[in-house]
Amino acid sequence: MERFKAGMLARSKAGHDIGKVYVIIEVDDAYVYLADGSIRTLKNLKKKKKKHVQVICREYDIAGADDIAIRKIVKMEEY
Numbered sequence: 035m036e037r038f039k040a041g042m043l044a045r046s047k048a049g050h051d052i053g054k055v056y057v058i059i060e061v062d063d064a065y066v067y068l069a070d071g072s073i074r075t076l077k078n079l080k081k082k083k084k085k086h087v088q089v090i091c092r093e094y095d096i097a098g099a100d101d102i103a104i105r106k107i108v109k110m111e112e113y
């Protein structure tokens with residue numbers, strides 16, 4: 035199993051957004067691109083190094099998801 039996959043949840047370990055939960059939208063060699071559906075939308079993704087995020091072992095199907103669906107996923111994890 036890959037460590038980082040699109041649709042997984044991730045918590046920020048460093049930066050001004052420490053502790054914030056995101057959904058991984060895209061993965062490349064050194065970075066993950068994250069969205070939370072409100073501030074970080076699908077058009078304005080957060081680029082973060084892989085070492086600065088902690089993967090939460092939950093995976094969601096985000097194919098065709100919009101910002102509202104992303105927001106609901108993140109909200110479920112916060113509570």
